[in-house]
Amino acid sequence: MSTSLLFAVLLILSLGGYLLGRRRALGAAGGKITGLHSLPTFYGWYVVIWCGLPSLLLFGLWVAAEDSIVRVLVQNALPPEMLSLRADQLSLLMSNVRNVAYGLVPMDHADPQLRPIAEHYIILHQISTAALWVVALVLLIAGMLSGLRRISPEFRARNRVEQVAQWLLITASTLAVFTTIGIVLSLVFEAARFFAKINALEFLFGLTWSPQMAIRVDQVGSSGAFGAVPLFAGTLLIAAIAMIVAVPVGLMSAVYMAEYAPQNLRAWVKPALEVLAGIPTVVYGFFAALTVAPFVQQAGSALGLEVASQSALAAGLVMGIMIIPFVSSLSDDVINAVPQSLRDGSYGLGATQSETIRKVILPAALPGIAASVILAFSRALGETMIVVMAAGLAANITANPLAAVSTVTVHIAALLVGDQEFDSPKTLAAFALGLVLFIVTLALNIIALNIVKKYREQYD
Known part of the structure; x- marks a missing residue:
């Protein structure tokens, strides 16, 4: 049994x-x-x-x-x-x-x-x-x-059932809160152990990332190097490329679906576009490694450029495709939330549909669109599989999108692969990187929420 x-x-x-x-x-x-x-x-x-x-x-x-x-x-x-x-x-x-x-x-x-x-x-x-x-x-x-x-x-069966349902909801929300607190505390405590061994300024502003700790004292690189600036630079470079791809395509898709597409076509286009959000990131990684990266390398070689086999451009392009639904879906909801009276007033003054979109709808929806872009950017910062398979593990400080770079999340995964003892700076560095990434994404989410709050106060 x-x-x-x-x-x-x-x-x-x-x-x-x-x-x-x-x-x-x-x-x-x-x-x-x-x-x-x-x-x-x-x-x-x-x-x-x-x-x-x-x-x-x-x-x-x-x-x-x-x-x-x-x-x-x-x-x-x-x-x-x-x-x-x-x-x-x-x-x-x-x-x-x-x-x-x-x-x-x-x-x-x-x-x-x-x-x-x-x-x-x-x-x-x-x-x-x-x-x-x-x-x-x-x-x-x-x-x-x-x-x-x-x-x-x-x-009174309804009263009893609703009381139990209320307690279940309270329990679920409390569990979610305590789970979040546990995650934060685990990051903070382990990161504090790392900063007790490695200077925080060296970690945040150091220019060399080589966390390998030697076994012998006389071995080369025995002290290790924990300057995380190369990882921060690679993360921002790939995320910026992704946003250059995702924001225009996602925003224009949202405008088309909200203002131009017939209802029958919209009923097909919107779900088809949002299917991209349901594809596993490892599949995007395969696509980046097997299709986009070779194409970028061949196209660069045809133009006489030196392109690495794994480049920030290949990873950024595929990551941008992945986060298009985040921008388009949220922007579409914000555009549809703009009061119809604003559109009618613009048409009553003789404005065309394109002029109404550019001068009335988009300015009214701009705070919500900005919030969706910030949330998509925080999503790009946390991506791992695409970068592992298309950008590599090279921790370089460069603004060249054709070079190989790496990101914070990739090295968090690399540091924690296999059997590890959580008492060395090499392993504890993953928690320090995770804490920095958590603080950055939390700040971005708070900014997005404040933007939305200000938008609601302005247009209520």
């Missing part, structure tokens, strides 16, 4: 509780909805709250904690010679046991010493799964019977 099957059974039984709650409410009122305090739907949801919500919550908590508890029980039952191993060796041993227990390593090919431990792990896991089935089903059935017993024509 698997946990996925239990999850499906819990959902089906919760649906059954919903139907039983509706039927019992109608039966208690003699089949007349007017005899009930609330609609039959609320009585059904009330039963679901009593039976489905506790059992599914128990299911989630049990599944989340099950592996850790089984691991501890198995580890405590190890022979004394295994318990005396070092912490890293014991962790590796338990990982091998889990691989055998989950079938990643066949039992016949496993170390004979690990087979009884893996069998014990499997038995405990089976006992835990069986107990979860029993407890979850008993809790669901008991909750269903309790919910059905409370149903009566005078019962």
Whole structure:
């Protein structure tokens, strides 16, 4: 019996509780909805709250904690010679046991010493799964019977359901807030450890980025170099190229869809344009590396220019294509929000449609358009896969779009690849870079929100 099957059974039984709650409410009122305090739907949801919500919550908590508890029980039952191993060796041993227990390593090919431990792990896991089935089903059935017993024509089911929904919304919003706080604190604490070892001014204004830490003191480059200016310069160069592509195309697309396109055509063009936002960034990276980068190199060579195989121009062009929907969709919404009375007044004064767009609509929508551009720019700053595959890892200070550059996000990913110990400046540098990127994007978002707020105050 698997946990996925239990999850499906819990959902089906919760649906059954919903139907039983509706039927019992109608039966208690003699089949007349007017005899009930609330609609039959609320009585059904009330039963679901009593039976489905506790059992599914128990299911989630049990599944989340099950592996850790089984691991501890198995580890405590190890022979004394295994318990005396070092912490890293014991962790590796338990990982091998889990691989055998989950079938990643066949039992016949496993170390004979690990087979009884893996069998014990499997038995405990089976006992835990069986107990979860029993407890979850008993809790669901008991909750269903309790919910059905409370149903009566005078019962205020709608009030109870809305109270639970309100508490769920409060819990979700609180969880989101605490998640954000946790992310910020993790960045701040780890970045503080980095700045305790590396001077902050050197990091922010240094011109050389070479975070490799040598093993021997006499090795070349043993001190490392953590000047992040080359990464900041590469990030801004690629983002600027992307905005040069995305802003004109996105803005003109928004103007066309909002002012010129017939409704039938708009119904097709707008979703087709927004499909670009749903394409995975790794697909854009493939397109940049296999199509755009070779094309840029061949075109530059035909003009007598020296173009790197991986260039800022190739990455910026593809990134600009990727963020076109951000500019076009937001700008389209802002343009459509301009009051029709402004258009009618302009036409009444004899202005043409193009003159109305240039002198009335766009100036009125300019703050919102500026906010959409800033949000798109912050999106460009955080892109990783396109830069990895089309611009490379070279941390150069250059304004030449034909040269190879790198960005902050690329080196964050590079620094954290593989098994890392979070006690060296090399690894902690990723958190310092992440903190700087977080502060910059947060500032851009605040600027965009302030622009929108000022726009609303001006045009209300």
